[in-house]
Amino acid sequence: MKGKIVKWNDSKGYGFISALNSELRVFVHISSFRSVSQRPKLNDQVTFEVTKDKQGRINATDVRFDGIDKLPVTVLFGTTFLVFVCASVVVLNGQWIFVPLYFSLSLFTYLMYAWDKQAAQTGGWRTSENVLHMLSLIGGWPGALLAQNQLRHKSQKQPFKSILWVTIFLNIGLFSLTFSISGHELILYLLGNMR
Incomplete structure (x- = not known):
């Protein structure tokens, strides 16, 4: 059946769909949406059962x-x-260590968001926002962005979102420095001391 969203409360995650030339008004909960790639909003055209x-x-x-x-x-x-990051190893002579580092930190950050969301729903021990920001700063921010989108956690709260974007741009800036001569030498020095 086709219809459009005529009422939506994003903070509570539910609303109503109008169908059959406005003759039918159907309740819809956020969990009923197949896609998690976007939030519903007024006048979105939808297909549903x-x-x-x-x-x-x-x-x-x-x-x-x-x-x-x-x-x-x-x-x-x-x-x-x-x-x-993956291409930079081949094309820009980047350091291979960043590939597993970014992927593992992104996965860990995603899991921390999931854990924090579950704790928020069940009244459990919460993860500090500072910890989530620190994970983003050291390279877990791709996982943070995916978690915000898929889990719908910390995706509306300010100033959390603004601080997250500051950590993202700081991390990208620091990563970019590794392509400079001094940054490249520093990474080689640190990797040499880890052996």
């Missing part, structure tokens, strides 16, 4: 945005950077 809950109310399930679901710019940005 209809089911009834235990109380007999009509709910939307298997909701998809009409058209092609696009990767959000933030996830595309993080993915492009990881590809650049």
